[in-house]
Amino acid sequence: MRILSIALAAAAVIGLSSSVALAAGGPNAAQKPSGIEWTHSGPFGTFDRAAAQRGLVVYKEVCAGCHSLKYVAFRNLTGIGLNADEIKALAKEYDIADLDEDGEETDRPGKPSDYFPSPFANAKAAAAANGGALPPDLSLMIKARANGDNYVHALLTGYGDAPADFDVMEGLSYNPYFEGRQLAMTAPLSEDAVEFADGTPATVDQMAKDVVVFLAWAAEPTMEARKNLGVKVMIFLLIFTGLMYAVKRRVWADLH
């Protein structure tokens, strides 16, 4: 077994150095976001309804200026605890492009079945209004980035002055959490940018956390149903496996 133990040692060395290689990276590589304890992580995690509703306000008043949320319909908001009347009222605040009875283009007040309208008519208009950088749709943002919830929180709170030796390009902002450390989005959140109905102070950190909870829900509204069913399936499988093991032993008992 000597060859084997040498090989195992070699494998361990490679494994170790690979984690070192990961930690390193180039000078402009993104900084690793710090981990936050989200109520929605873990096998039993659920979305913090109050935080998600505050996050909806942040999205509506800040993010929605540039970012669409095209996979989320107003009716879906029952998922973060809004009732039918609240949803109707919220939908009505939006103008939705539609055709009237004569087939003429018109705007009508939103209905619960409508989706969040995009702030721009099309991708080209969106890019043109933002110095050529297209603001991405936020529906799946948390799932579309590695370590998505911590990353988005770190990005929203991570703006600051660039180190003296770092050249920030014209029209970009410095943010160590972004790959390349500069991006077209300026710091979107500032102290008291929104007012929360529940009296929670709107600090930048609070708003960032809340909008992450909202976006985590938007990225996967079925997460709670999934974990809930998962727990039941696991309990079933554990019992079933135990039973099958017992039956197997019983059946095999007459063999030696």
Place this chain on the structure above:
Amino acid sequence: MAEHHPLQTNNPVIRWVEVRLPIFSLLNDHLVVYPAPKNFNYWYNFGSILGIMLVLQIVTGIVLVMHYTSDASMAFDSVEHIMRDVNYGWLMRYMHANGASLFFLAVFIHMFRGLYYGSYKAPRELLWWFGIIIFLIMMATAFMGYVLPWGQMSFWGATVITNFFSAIPLVGDPIVTWLWGGFAVSGPTLQRFFSLHYLLPFVLVAIVFLHLWALHTTKSNNPLGIDPKGPQDTIPFHPYYTIKDIYGFAVFAILFAGFVFFAPNYLGHPDNYIPADPLVTPAHIVPEWYFLPFYAILRAVPDKLFGVILMFAAILILFVVPWLDTSKVRSATFRPVFKQLFWLFVIDCVILGIVGAYPPEGMWIIVGRAATIYYFGFFLILPIVGWFEKPKPIPESISAAVLAKSDGKKPTTAEEKG
């Protein structure tokens, strides 16, 4: 010992059918009384696990197709529609995506098991070949399936992999254009991949039947690698292995459910939640984890054509393993040198998988090359190993070995229990 009865029945319906089409005796012969060696260990569970996974992939896939749209402008949206609006659509999609990963996990274990116990040796060469063909078709199917959500990794993975064919001298570029159905990965590519992704699993089913036919013709190998000497060495497949396979699958299902319900995106790549964009290349294009060892071999050499040849050779070399291995002894249990080389090979494949996940820079190039050399070295050294290796003494029969193991306990026989 347990007997292997032919079908006997007084049921008039079964008898009526039997005269016209002996389907019940076929099922009886192959699923009930099939004489299996009595000494299978749990590594032998993966064949049935693979069969169940194939059926599960087909069932979830058929349901997904009821809601999926393969038009390039709608594919990504239709997947989100499945995730959000279709009842239990998220369950179908996560089962299908993670099912593919676990399918590969199981097939790798199944193949390593075959390699360890010498299941490719005479008279099971065709059985082994059908297995390799199944593996190749699985890879093609999985690759095309990963393209269907039409995310960034779908698009760029498809671009990288189809570009392999451009390495073919003279006709490479026309072949790639022909594969794409255009001058880039685009709508026609997605449509044809969808069509083939739906077709190939049924081809797989057919080849699985050939695989089983060959298996039941030559009969199963076993951990000792010696042929059963008589009925005392075998037990009927049912109930002994049916229950053992159900138990084994239940354990496997716990792992599967763990991914589906609690870490459904762990094995995927976040970039695939970004819609495909031909104008934006992701920083690192990586294939799914099960392709990483082959990806590492591809990139171990600086020459594209040679890299592609090497990558295909890594799989095709499996076809000649029955003749490369000159040892008369099947099971690695009795082959001290082969056993060590085998475990080195397993570690080597894991290392290749790790290398494949990183950009080919710095030490990864060196490690990747060393691991690639051992990958092929393992196969090429087999003829010599069979020649100089001194195998350990082989037990007289399966029963003898099993009895020796059960340590003098009085053996009971199936005749005694009736």
